[in-house]
């Protein structure tokens with residue numbers, strides 16, 4: 001986490017409503033440093049989200065911000081006639097110099113968003129209704145961005161969902177075993193190697209490139225506190241060209257299991273069929289109009305693939321010494337890998353049934 005003093009100084013560079021009254025770390029993201037900023041304003045205080053972009057992960061943070069400027073402006077235009085539109089898309093707060101980000105004296109890039117009030121992000125879903133709402137919100141997000149004018153968005157992380165390349169990185173991490181940790185992850189390495197054949201399936205299926213979110217974790221959508229509606233998709237750093245199935249797959253990965261991503265009791269990790277059904281329903285309600293037959297065919301498979309992909313990323317990071325994902329305890333990335341692989345197994349056990357359901361619903 002960046003120094004609170006740096007965050008305080010950065011906060012002073014944005015056009016917030018008034019003096020900063022409070023600033024505190026916020027959320028559970030694995031990548032950026034996020035703060036909630038409360039400012040004096042006429043009437044009630046105003047809140048904002050201030051973030052320092054992780055430069056180790058995003059090598060070109062200005063490209064990230066240029067994408068986000070285009071995406072948020074397009075979403076705002078799409079929502080022009082909707083009630084409550086200010087809560088339905090993220091809105092950037094400009095810096096004092098008029099740009100939509102601030103570069104500090106250490107070369108760090110900061111940005112600020114309006115805080116979405118009366119909405120919440122959850123780490124795990126507790127009902128089919130929540131799953132439905134999340135999937136509909138992410139589907140709608142894809143649908144809204146389908147009309148984004150050219151040029152193509154920048155690839156903020158090249159080959160982000162290129163599973164075979166992710167697999168090659170894992171093999172490299174196993175071979176170099178830089179921290180002598182492979183001995184602690186024998187079963188997981190074996191599991192990964194035994195599943196190599198699924199890595200290239202979606203890339204080989206000739207599916208259309210679209211604008212996708214690419215990080216559709218359940219905690220990257222805010223649900224309205226009162227109605228439970230999936231109101232706002234957040235975490236826009238990885239919005240770029242991709243396959244819609246990576247988005248749907250990541251919903252399956254993060255929404256269908258009742259267990260936390262880092263749960264150590266693996267008996268709690270399971271793919272709950274009723275939540276998968278709700279995801280398919282919610283996603284098709286919003287995105288059904290543009291999906292091709294090819295895309296519909298892989299809805300269940302995408303859940304398995306993305307869960308596997310994130311599992312091998314956690315495993316590779318564990319072996320390499322935890323240089324990518326933030327960790328909060330020893331072995332954290334290995335624990336995360338284990339839940340992912342357990343979930344892959346759970347999906348495998350139900351895959352036929354999931355396919356039949358998706359086929360009957362997707363027509």
Ligand code: ADP
Nearest residue numbers: 027029030031032049113114115116121219235
């Ligand atoms: P990361 O890339 O590190 O995951 P996120 O952009 O997802 O960072 O933000 C981390 C958390 O902060 C989210 O899960 C959510 O709880 C909260 N959050 C982020 N932006 C907003 C916002 N505009 N309004 C309300 N909460 C937000």
Ligand code: GN1
Nearest residue numbers: 029030031057215217220235238310
């Ligand atoms: C990261 O930023 P966050 O926590 O929403 C990661 C995703 C992984 C996820 C695993 C830019 O997401 O790709 O699927 O952790 N984001 C990036 O929980 O690598």
Ligand code: MG
Nearest residue numbers: 029219220235
């Ligand atoms: Mg996030």
